[in-house]
Amino acid sequence: MKVGVIGAGAVGVAAASWLLRDGHEVFIVEPGGVAEGSSFGNAGCLNPSSVVPMSMPGNLPKVPGWLLDPMGPLSIRWSYAPRIAPWIYQFIKAGTPDRVRQQSVALQALLHDSAGVYAPLVKNAGAEHLIRRNGHLCVYRTRADLEADAFAWQLRRERGIRFDVLExxxxWQQEPSLSHDYALGVFFPDNAHTVDPNKLIGSLADAFLRDGGRIVKARATGIEMTGEKVTGIRSDAGLLAADAVVVAAGAHSKPFTAEMGDSVPLDTERGYHIIIKDPEAVPRTSIMDASGKFVATPMDMGLRLAGTVEFAGLEAAPDWRRARKLLALGQRLFPGLAQAYAEERLSVWMGFRASMPDSLPVIGRSRRSAQVIYAFGHGHVGLAGGAQTGRLVADLVAGRHPIIPIDPFRPDRFA
Ligand SMILES: Cc1cc2nc3c(=O)[nH]c(=O)nc-3n(C[C@H](O)[C@H](O)[C@H](O)COP(=O)(O)OP(=O)(O)OC[C@H]3O[C@@H](n4cnc5c(N)ncnc54)[C@H](O)[C@@H]3O)c2cc1C
Structure with a gap:
């Protein structure tokens, strides 16, 4: 078949790569560079342990505190509040213990052995040097903080995630750069990270081009159909003929679902990072600060501090104070970092997580045509879940039984 993929992020590039391996003629439509969307600036974690959805029982009472705390992990641009309200309503509804357990089972299947699922693509691209399979640490300041997350730890145990509690x-021996204000940590030996997400996905895209794929630099504007049959992708570079279309435009996927008759509550949780170049303190692995709710990852370009959730939609300008707050949190985590940095040692970034209220992506066929396949909405885990999602897309295009159950990801689950 001739398959067109909309979007060259982690998900689109992985899907295109698996489709090419299946022998299809494949092109990607992308108006920018490869992996310049959310896939550019994430924390780089390939964590099978991310089986805990964002909406958890007991989170709701914490929200006012998070919103009021200037160092807090959550903010809402108040002008966007009426637009995000229905999403937040669904988010709260998704947080019952039963639903959380179901979401966690689906996440475990999607994220299992994340680095291993990428491995054939990474090997083919000669990009093994961009992956570190040396685990991940989640740290707490107090035992009470750890105990407050008891349900999350129970979920991980139920899903068979391996971890060791360190006191x-x-x-401090495991992670010498860590502040002694952090008295407890949990080490996940099976997690991994990339030292440069943009280069990793860029390398996969280079291999895709080398192996016969095509990237068209254009913005997709719609999907051309004759009855239920797909004939191509409309774009600002004209009509691009295709027999099947994969929608992998991340947070910008909604117009395509609307055109296909699907109502999908996709919104964006904007996130930020700040990078310290040549940092004085470098952790051995990626570290999640469970109280600050951000991740510090040692990367090729420096120490990346990434996280926070901001509800402000796709149009509003970034609020760079949120990236600066990550620097202050990083200095609290690693006392070896300097107290102040010259601007040329720092760089900041904001990206749009494509987020569904139940923390699960949308992977499946559109209502209007079986040849239009959705692959977006991965929220906080789209890098980790990119390769597996790509395999599922290839299964759907080929008409094969999907390698994991995809019913939890079906597009009409909120309809
Ligand atoms: C601060 C932060 C930290 C994160 N940390 C992690 C982490 O550690 N691990 C993890 O797994 N995930 C993490 N994530 C989430 C992860 O980055 C995303 O889930 C993932 O990058 C999504 O990939 P994607 O391909 O779906 O979307 P994107 O990377 O956003 O790609 C979508 C692409 O579609 C293109 N596009 C948009 N509209 C059109 C159009 N009309 N026509 C053609 N192309 C179009 C865009 O230009 C873009 O290139 C983090 C996110 C943030 C913000």
Missing amino acids: RDAL
Whole structure:
């Protein structure tokens, strides 16, 4: 078949790569560079342990505190509040213990052995040097903070995620750069990270081009159909003929679903990063600060501090104060960092997570045509879940039984 993929992020590039391996003629439509969307600036974690959805029982009472805390992990641009309200309503509804357990099972299937699922693509691209399979640490300041996350730890145990709890000296030996204000940590030996997400996905895209794929630099504007049959992708570079279309435009996927008759509550949780070039303190692995709710990852370009959730839609200008707050949180985590930095040592970024209220992506066929396949909405785990999603897309295009159950990801689950 001739398959057109809309979007060259982690998901689109992985899907295109698996489709090419299946022998299809494949092109990607992308108006910018490869992996310049959300896939550019994430924390780089390939964490099978991310089986805990964002909406959890007990989170709701914490929200006012998070919103009021200037260092807090959550903010809402008040002008956007009426637009995000229905999404937040669905988010709250998704947080019952039963639903959380179901979401967690689906996440475990999607994220299992994330680095291993990428491995054939990474090997083919000669990009093994961009992956570190050396685990991940989640750190807490107090035992009460750890105990407050008891349900999350129970979920991980139920999903068979391996982890070791480290206390004080054991933790500080494991991670010498860590502040001794953090007395407890949990080490995940099976997690991995990339030292440059943009280069990783860029390398996969280079291999895709080398192996016969095509990237068309254009903005897709719609999907051309004759009855239920797909004939191509409309774009600002004209009509691009295709027998099947994969929608992998991340947070910008909604117009395509509307055109296909699907009502999908996709919105964006904007996130930020700040990078310290040549940092004085470098952790051995990626570290999640469970109280600050951000991740510090040692990368090729420096120490990346990434996280926060901001509800402000796709149009509003970035609020760079949120990236600066990550620097202050990073200085609290690693006392070896300098107290102040010259601007040329820092760089900031904002990206649009494509987020569904139940923390699960949309992977499946459109209502109007079986040849239009959705692959977006991965929220906080789209890098980790990119390769597996790509395999599922290839299964759907080929008419094969999907390698994992995809019913939890069906597009009409909120209809
Ligand atoms: C601060 C932060 C930290 C994160 N940390 C992690 C992490 O550690 N691990 C993890 O797994 N995930 C993480 N994520 C989430 C992860 O980055 C995303 O889930 C993932 O990058 C989504 O990939 P994608 O391909 O779906 O979307 P994107 O990377 O956003 O790609 C979508 C592409 O579609 C293109 N596009 C848009 N509209 C059109 C159109 N009309 N026509 C053609 N192309 C179009 C865009 O230009 C873009 O290139 C993080 C996100 C943020 C913001």
